[in-house]
Amino acid sequence: MISDDVLKKATVELLKNAVTALPEDINTALKKAYETEEDAIPKMQLKNILDNIELAQTGSLPMCQDTGIHIFYVTFGKDMVISVEDAIRNGLKEATKIIPLRPNAVHPLSRHNPGDNTGLKMPYINYRFSDKDYIEIAVMPKGAGSENMSALAMLTPSQGLSGIKEFALNTIVKAGGKPCPPTIIGMGIGGSADISMKLAKEALLRPINQRNDDSQIAELENELYSAINTLGIGPMGLGGKTTVLGVNIEYAYCHTASLPIAINIQCWAARRAVARIHPDGLIEHISHPKEVSP
Amino acid sequence: MKDIKLTTPLDEDSIRELKIGDVVSLSGTIFTARDEAHIRALEYKKEGKDIPVEFTGSAVFHCGPIMQKEGDTWHLVAAGPTTSSRMNSLEPEFIKTFGARAIIGKGGMSRPTLDAMKSYGCVYLAITGGAALLAAKGITSVKDVHWLDIGMPEALWVLEAEGFGPLIVAMDSQGNSLYENVESETKHNIKMAKQKLGLI
Numbered sequence: 160m161i162s163d164d165v166l167k168k169a170t171v172e173l174l175k176n177a178v179t180a181l182p183e184d185i186n187t188a189l190k191k192a193y194e195t196e197e198d199a200i201p202k203m204q205l206k207n208i209l210d211n212i213e214l215a216q217t218g219s220l221p222m223c224q225d226t227g228i229h230i231f232y233v234t235f236g237k238d239m240v241i242s243v244e245d246a247i248r249n250g251l252k253e254a255t256k257i258i259p260l261r262p263n264a265v266h267p268l269s270r271h272n273p274g275d276n277t278g279l280k281m282p283y284i285n286y287r288f289s290d291k292d293y294i295e296i297a298v299m300p301k302g303a304g305s306e307n308m309s310a311l312a313m314l315t316p317s318q319g320l321s322g323i324k325e326f327a328l329n330t331i332v333k334a335g336g337k338p339c340p341p342t343i344i345g346m347g348i349g350g351s352a353d354i355s356m357k358l359a360k361e362a363l364l365r366p367i368n369q370r371n372d373d374s375q376i377a378e379l380e381n382e383l384y385s386a387i388n389t390l391g392i393g394p395m396g397l398g399g400k401t402t403v404l405g406v407n408i409e410y411a412y413c414h415t416a417s418l419p420i421a422i423n424i425q426c427w428a429a430r431r432a433v434a435r436i437h438p439d440g441l442i443e444h445i446s447h448p449k450e451v452s453p
Numbered sequence: 454m455k456d457i458k459l460t461t462p463l464d465e466d467s468i469r470e471l472k473i474g475d476v477v478s479l480s481g482t483i484f485t486a487r488d489e490a491h492i493r494a495l496e497y498k499k500e501g502k503d504i505p506v507e508f509t510g511s512a513v514f515h516c517g518p519i520m521q522k523e524g525d526t527w528h529l530v531a532a533g534p535t536t537s538s539r540m541n542s543l544e545p546e547f548i549k550t551f552g553a554r555a556i557i558g559k560g561g562m563s564r565p566t567l568d569a570m571k572s573y574g575c576v577y578l579a580i581t582g583g584a585a586l587l588a589a590k591g592i593t594s595v596k597d598v599h600w601l602d603i604g605m606p607e608a609l610w611v612l613e614a615e616g617f618g619p620l621i622v623a624m625d626s627q628g629n630s631l632y633e634n635v636e637s638e639t640k641h642n643i644k645m646a647k648q649k650l651g652l653i
Contacts, residue, residue: 215586218586221586223585224517225517259530339560390642395559397631
């Protein structure tokens, strides 16, 4: 049986990994972007980004002061449904103090900040199920700069693929330098209004060097990646060749009368961490494989 | 690129000399202010209430830092910029009212702020978003904090800087904006992007 203590420990470790070190696919893409840029200003932005990543890793400190709002994805294995809410909440409170994380969660109207990143329905936990014999927890501490550029459109079916492409381009142009480019575009196509946005965010959990299994969607990912990078918005919106590091799309079947499309943008500091908790209490860090704790 | 060292309080002449693309580093006292601190400062001014710092000639940093308290001393952990456009509706009034000379942030600001910068002598300095530890290296101490009741990110932090940067002059006091330049280039490039996607 997996104890609350192990879950809490895993939560703290996941958050620490996420905010202090980027997954390898993101690091590789940022280094490539640095090589690609030629002009002084975009090159300097990427140099600052790479230097900062190094500082975060060596100092074991949050790379960005916006350590996000906390959305978890918990996947229960076979016969492994247990109560995780309190352990994750307590882990988040502890992580806020010791890492430290910035206390970001506030009441939406009074703007009161409890100071520990928790409040009504926050952290938010998505539950999923699998036939594995472990529990998987993923966290994506995502900043508000990129989140605030999210967009949803309920297209008509006749607008089709062209409508989707047009909407994606317009959303990126409108966002400009605000979401801390080079960004990663998460897109959700289909489902319903709420499902498409959920898919857009979930798309950001996938490494950017993995294309969608569906060949038509994979093709759209490639096409949008290459088209968006001709826009010239560049790192931090100061001009340059690298506007996006990747485009990840997920889709779902939708109502015959609808075509929902959602975009959730992720900043270059694309922090995400995934761990598996085995029945014997072993915490296996998938996204940050150097960290294994018994 | 020119590399210019400036110390606060900033005077109008040296600010008006700066051109977009110049690289600047700042020393001296700088203040953080985001949405809530802008709103409160302007409200207090209107109501004739005391404002705890002198914004005239100041550098205002759009930043919600991570701070840690050790005993009675605040220690800065990370301090990158927040998205400046959230302050678009407040900044022209803030520059006019208080005479701030430099706004530090990321992502740029809108035309009314650029106009206010031209009228009153102020610049926008871009610092790399997300690079919060690099930025923190340029801050030597936390001198004070005001308005902590609005929460750690929103509070008015008084920081001592030494070679804080590199900062790029992205909006100058002659009415030039790197963001507007990039925007008009993007408008031109969007045709190419649409062609690539088979839209035109």
